[in-house]
Every structure is written in C-alpha cells, then in structure tokens.
C-alpha cells in the first residue's frame with residue numbers, strides 16, 4: 001500500500017494520523033489550521049499546502065472533519081479532492097455526517113471512477129490515541145477489505161454495516177444511545193452526590209452492578225473520579241457538546257423520515273441543545289452533569 005493522505009487534524013484526526021505514522025504508513029496531511037498542520041509535521045507527517053496537494057499521489061484518502069458541509073466542501077467544493085486524486089483512489093470519510101450526505105459524495109465518486117466509504121468511528125479521543133477505535137463502514141465489501149489494514153492501524157474493530165450510508169446509520173444509532181447513557185450516568189451520579197455518597201465510590205458500585213455502561217467504565221462525567229478524562233480536565237477536549245447536538249439532530253432526522261419512536265433520543269437532543277444554548281457548546285459532552293447541577297462552565 002502506498003501513501004495515505006489524511007485531511008482534518010482535530011481532536012480525533014491528529015491522534016489517528018499519528019497512529020498511521022506509527023504503523024509505518026507514509027502519511028501526507030492537511031488541515032485549515034496551521035498549528036494543527038505544524039504539530040502533525042513535528043510527529044513525522046509530510047505537510048501539504050492544500051488538500052488537493054495532499055491527495056495528489058495518495059492511494060487512500062482519509063478525512064476526519066466536523067460535519068457534512070465540510071465533507072462536501074473538501075471532496076466536491078473548494079477542497080478539490082475528487083478533481084485532484086488519481087483514478088481508482090479509495091476515499092474513506094471517517095467524519096460523522098448524515099447518511100444521505102455520505103451517499104451523495106459516494107455517488108459523485110462513482111461518476112469519477114473513484115471509490116468512497118463512509119467509515120465513522122466510535123471510541124472517542126482516548127480510542128483515537130490508543131488506536132482502539134471502532135470503524136463502522138458503509139460501501140462495497142471489497143473496498144472495506146482494501147481499507148481494512150489502514151483502518152487497523154488506527155482501530156481494533158472494522159465493521160461493514162452495509163451499502164453506502166449504512167456506516168452513518170449505525171454510528172447515529174450508537175451516538176443516540178451514548179447521549180442517553182451519558183445523561184443517565186450524570187443524573188445517577190448527581191443524585192448520589194446530593195444524598196451524600198462519594199461519586200467515586202458510587203461509580204465503583206454501579207460499574208459492578210446492572211447500571212454499568214461505557215461512560216462509567218471509561219468516561220466518568222464527575223470531575224476527579226477518573227484520571228485522563230475531560231471531566232478531570234475542565235471538560236476540555238474530548239467530544240464537543242456541539243458535535244453531540246449535531247449527531248442527535250441527524251438521529252432525529254432519521255427517526256422522522258422512518259416514523260420511528262425515539263422519545264429518549266428526543267429528550268437527549270433537547271437537553272444537549274439547551275446546554276449548548278447556555279454557551280457550553282465548546283466543552284466535552286460529559287459536561288452535561290454540570291448542566292443538571294445548574295453550574296456554569298468557563
């Protein structure tokens with residue numbers, strides 16, 4: 001496998017690109033933020049002056065951008081990626097975007113004899129750093145197999161969910177569940193705290209009981225209970241409230257278009273939207289605990 005181009009070096013993309021380098025892949029990177037680009041260059045990547053330049057010689061292009069409009073702009077707009085890659089290049093978008101938006105970019109790729117996978121990830125910034133992400137892929141099975149070794153350098157699970165867009169559908173269902181679970185965990189810890197229990201002790205109790213879940217195990221929302229998580233670092237970094245608001249909006253669009261009942265997803269969206277409206281969109285999503293407590297962040 002030849003070179004990989006990696007576009008989007010944010011909270012997730014930077015550690016993912018670092019793992020590609022560790023895995024021995026020649027990696028050319030680009031981000032609109034010069035500091036992000038310089039940090040990746042420092043880590044051993046080749047920095048390009050534009051997305052078009054980054055992808056020109058790549059066999060595989062990976063993108064990790066905030067939302068659908070950025071992905072569209074990168075591949076089909078001013079980023080000029082589709083116009084700049086070699087024929088046959090495999091394009092892998094790991095951003096979380098609407099399934100329909102992913103299908104549109106995939107269709108545009110097919111028209112140009114290119115291959116496109118939607119491959120959103122789960123596992124958070126910790127998983128990106130540790131190289132233990134889960135990739136949820138939508139597209140052709142053969143293309144997933146071709147991407148597998150590259151994805152395996154950044155993650156431990158690579159699932160093929162179905163045709164184009166299926167990766168995004170799977171990801172949205174997961175993130176709706178994650179939001180519900182995080183709010184529930186914050187609610188339980190806050191209630192325990194209000195009744196005088198030590199949040200660390202009650203976390204241990206619930207982890208060994210039927211309420212155990214991912215937030216309790218690796219992403220505790222109560223400050224100081226767990227080292228190395230955003231809650232113990234002023235809710236900095238991690239997965240931003242505004243990205244969760246975006247994902248819950250996409251999940252609710254899916255629920256609306258299929259007439260599917262998602263009452264807890266709707267409640268989670270309302271809570272996270274209110275949290276963002278209070279000026280907290282730039283904090284990690286586990287900060288919902290502080291919203292329940294009526295506390296101000298920042």
Ligand code: NAD
Pocket residue numbers: 007008009010011012013030031032033036051064065066067070073074079094095096097121122123124125238239240243
């Ligand atoms: P981020 O905002 O930290 O990073 C996005 C990066 O993309 C930024 O550095 C930005 O400058 C860059 N960018 C935007 N448009 C660009 C363009 N046209 N060309 C080059 N660079 C461009 O976001 P993130 O937290 O890394 O998340 C990225 C995606 O992964 C989102 O879709 C998010 O929903 C998803 N995701 C995030 C997490 C998490 O824990 N942060 C977990 C799973 C999935």
